[in-house]
Amino acid sequence: MMRQEITSMNAVYSNMRRGDWARWTLLAIGVIATAGCFSPAAQFELNMIAVHKRELESEATFSTQYQLQPIAEILEASFGTPDNPVLPPVPGIEDVLDLEKIKMAAGPYGSDENGKQRGLYRQHCVHCHGITGDGAGPTAAFLNPYPRDYRPGKFKFKSTASGQEPTHQDLNRIIRDGAAGTAMPSFKLLDSDEIEALTHYVKYLSIRGQTELYLIEAEFGELLPAVVKPASERNAEEQEYVESLTEEELEEEKAEFLEEVAFFESRENIVEEVVGPIVEKWMNAGDEVTEIAEKPEMEMKESIAKGRELFFSAKTGCAGCHGESALGDGQTAEADFYDDWTRFYYDPNDPSTLEGYLALGALEPRKLRPRNLRQGVFRGGRRPIDIFWRIRNGIEGAKMPAAPPIVTDEEIWHLVDFVRYGLPYDALSENEPHQPENVRVRN
Numbered sequence: 001m002m003r004q005e006i007t008s009m010n011a012v013y014s015n016m017r018r019g020d021w022a023r024w025t026l027l028a029i030g031v032i033a034t035a036g037c038f039s040p041a042a043q044f045e046l047n048m049i050a051v052h053k054r055e056l057e058s059e060a061t062f063s064t065q066y067q068l069q070p071i072a073e074i075l076e077a078s079f080g081t082p083d084n085p086v087l088p089p090v091p092g093i094e095d096v097l098d099l100e101k102i103k104m105a106a107g108p109y110g111s112d113e114n115g116k117q118r119g120l121y122r123q124h125c126v127h128c129h130g131i132t133g134d135g136a137g138p139t140a141a142f143l144n145p146y147p148r149d150y151r152p153g154k155f156k157f158k159s160t161a162s163g164q165e166p167t168h169q170d171l172n173r174i175i176r177d178g179a180a181g182t183a184m185p186s187f188k189l190l191d192s193d194e195i196e197a198l199t200h201y202v203k204y205l206s207i208r209g210q211t212e213l214y215l216i217e218a219e220f221g222e223l224l225p226a227v228v229k230p231a232s233e234r235n236a237e238e239q240e241y242v243e244s245l246t247e248e249e250l251e252e253e254k255a256e257f258l259e260e261v262a263f264f265e266s267r268e269n270i271v272e273e274v275v276g277p278i279v280e281k282w283m284n285a286g287d288e289v290t291e292i293a294e295k296p297e298m299e300m301k302e303s304i305a306k307g308r309e310l311f312f313s314a315k316t317g318c319a320g321c322h323g324e325s326a327l328g329d330g331q332t333a334e335a336d337f338y339d340d341w342t343r344f345y346y347d348p349n350d351p352s353t354l355e356g357y358l359a360l361g362a363l364e365p366r367k368l369r370p371r372n373l374r375q376g377v378f379r380g381g382r383r384p385i386d387i388f389w390r391i392r393n394g395i396e397g398a399k400m401p402a403a404p405p406i407v408t409d410e411e412i413w414h415l416v417d418f419v420r421y422g423l424p425y426d427a428l429s430e431n432e433p434h435q436p437e438n439v440r441v442r443n
Contacts, residue, residue, distance in 0.1 A: 042082040042108075042122075044132050046072055047151060047212050048360045049345050054221040056353060059237045063225035066261055071215050074270055079208040082122075082131050083107045087204075088271050090279045097207070098200050104193075105201035120194055121201045128183065133205030135341070136361055143183045146363055149341050150202055151209025153278075154397050157380030159389055162396040165285040172199045173381070181377040203282065210278045211270075219264055219274070227253045290393055292385055293409035300417060307418025308426065310411055316403065318415070321370040326423055328370040332399075337368040340397040368399055373423055387416045 080086035109119035128147040130137040135149030158166035178186035226238035323329040336348040394402035
């Protein structure tokens, strides 16, 4: 097609006047563009790492026709595409997700007829976090730590306890302020509406990702596809299972399989059984914020001293990870610590499956290191309230545990004072006095 168009243009060129070159050149560019030089529309990719994990667990390969395709169709019907997002009809979802804001962040970068910015996620975020929000964009492999994978709905720096979704304000603040010591920059230069749009889009990708994981792990992953597969597509375990069934049992299990698939292809059932409960947790996140006890009145010097004592005590166990020098070199620093996003697919005690995951786009595992507190760099924010939340709630997905219940809020405030104000000036941070060598002794 393109060759015919170019040949036709050559014939035109031979007959046109010299002064028409510029006009005809523009026409030629237009013809070539119409001949097919367009980029394909962006698409959400199925979470094949989760699929592969479920296949290994069940010793059964997902059926493209009866599992993978229905999951992809359910997700598109519920959430749309990267260029045309939609929301499932969950009651109250508008209190969690603003579709207009999501559309402002979605799609190719540009502006609408009123000059309002569009495609903000693709402009600012996709190169790290990826179209699907999997944290595996084009630059991700070069970054340490890796960008966040939004799909499990799990976030480190938040005001809620582990197991609870972050609040809208938690995500908004990280986008606005960035995460110190990482490649996540501050977007304070964006308008507040644009930051809001990105916040809603991150939540949208998370809720979509949580829905996908639930369908893969808890619903379609529980089915036995061997009963609907032709013999040529079954693996050895699947074939052995099918051969153990009578013809009547095989037909019965096949009917049950197809009934389950049909159940979750129903929009009403998906909303009620899957998406609804996920959205509800996000809706209630504001009620789950860890309350902050009022800081006790105390001289700062005394509070720092109490915090120092607590830091090195068995009661808190802080030094076990952060070290006696607070350099992040405690006894546990050499342990096989990997965050939850990595441990989802990588077991350091059994690395035999890693190659298969890497082939599907998983990032090379990297060990966690406890924070070097002497640097004064706090990724989740250095406000006293931010550090209080990190100590009280822990850091979800990382190995930073929540403070034991026996540690009181007053004691946590002492730890906050020590970490923020005492540690940089503590004797731990002082260099050893230089001892000159080979000193010439004079008589």
